[in-house]
Amino acid sequence: MTRPLIIAVDGPAASGKGTIAARLAHHYGLPYLDTGLLYRAVGLSLQDANLSLDDAVAAEAVARALKVDGLHDVERLTDRGAGEAASRVAGHPGVRDALLDLQQAFARQAGGAVLDGRDIGTVIAPDAAAKLFVMATPEVRARRRWLQLTARGEDIPFEDMLADIIRRDERDAGRGAAPMIQAGDAVLLDTTEMGIETAFDAARRIVEAARVRHGL
Ligand code: CDP
Numbered sequence: 001m002t003r004p005l006i007i008a009v010d011g012p013a014a015s016g017k018g019t020i021a022a023r024l025a026h027h028y029g030l031p032y033l034d035t036g037l038l039y040r041a042v043g044l045s046l047q048d049a050n051l052s053l054d055d056a057v058a059a060e061a062v063a064r065a066l067k068v069d070g071l072h073d074v075e076r077l078t079d080r081g082a083g084e085a086a087s088r089v090a091g092h093p094g095v096r097d098a099l100l101d102l103q104q105a106f107a108r109q110a111g112g113a114v115l116d117g118r119d120i121g122t123v124i125a126p127d128a129a130a131k132l133f134v135m136a137t138p139e140v141r142a143r144r145r146w147l148q149l150t151a152r153g154e155d156i157p158f159e160d161m162l163a164d165i166i167r168r169d170e171r172d173a174g175r176g177a178a179p180m181i182q183a184g185d186a187v188l189l190d191t192t193e194m195g196i197e198t199a200f201d202a203a204r205r206i207v208e209a210a211r212v213r214h215g216l
Contacts, residue, residue: 004108004110004111005130006114006115006128007112007131007207009120010119010133010180010182010186012118014144016194019200021116024114028207030114033107033113034117036116038066038068039089040086041066041077042062042066043082044085046089056095059089059094059095063099075152079154080149080154087172088171090172091176096177100123118172119180129210129211133188135189135191136191140192142158142164142165145165
């Protein structure tokens with residue numbers, strides 16, 4: 001039986017991983033899951049219910065009730081506050097455990113899948129055929145995210161955006177449960193000097209090399 005083409009795209013905030021993952025999914029005709037939306041949805045649900053983001057028991061209960069097809073309000077899920085809330089609830093081991101099965105079920109669809117996040121290549125799909133770790137300098141990532149959010153009308157000083165990105169990096173890489181780390185067999189893609197087309201092209205070549213290696 002041919003091994004399914006699972007593509008794992010990990011990396012820090014605004015590194016370009018979401019754009020690359022979506023483009024790869026389109027290119028290979030695979031379903032795509034932005035796993036950050038799951039953590040964002042958990043964070044927002046807690047806030048909407050006036051519960052603390054530090055309440056690990058409530059956060060886990062919300063995560064257990066979440067469905068992949070319940071992530072509708074993408075505009076709200078991708079705003080600045082939701083990103084911050086996501087990175088806080090993502091540190092609860094119970095939340096990560098609650099979201100594990102659903103992510104693994106998505107990854108293991110018969111034809112393959114593309115997932116992006118922080119722990120796809122390490123925890124969710126360690127057997128993925130292609131693994132990318134996408135990064136860029138904090139300054140470049142802060143600028144990308146600032147452009148994205150200000151274009152949508154969010155009013156944020158650039159310095160605050162940069163502080164957000166650095167704080168989020170520290171929290172994601174420093175947590176005990178599934179910290180953000182490059183998998184040993186992931187290929188590093190530094191997009192600091194790359195536009196979208198160049199980054200996608202580099203990513204596609206990494207996946208092609210993996211396909212050849214695995215005979216896919
Ligand atoms: O788009 P951006 O990189 O800013 O954020 P995201 O990918 O939507 O993730 C938001 C937050 O969720 C991250 O800062 C992580 O703390 C958390 N996350 C995670 O822990 N594991 C994942 N697989 C995906 C996101």
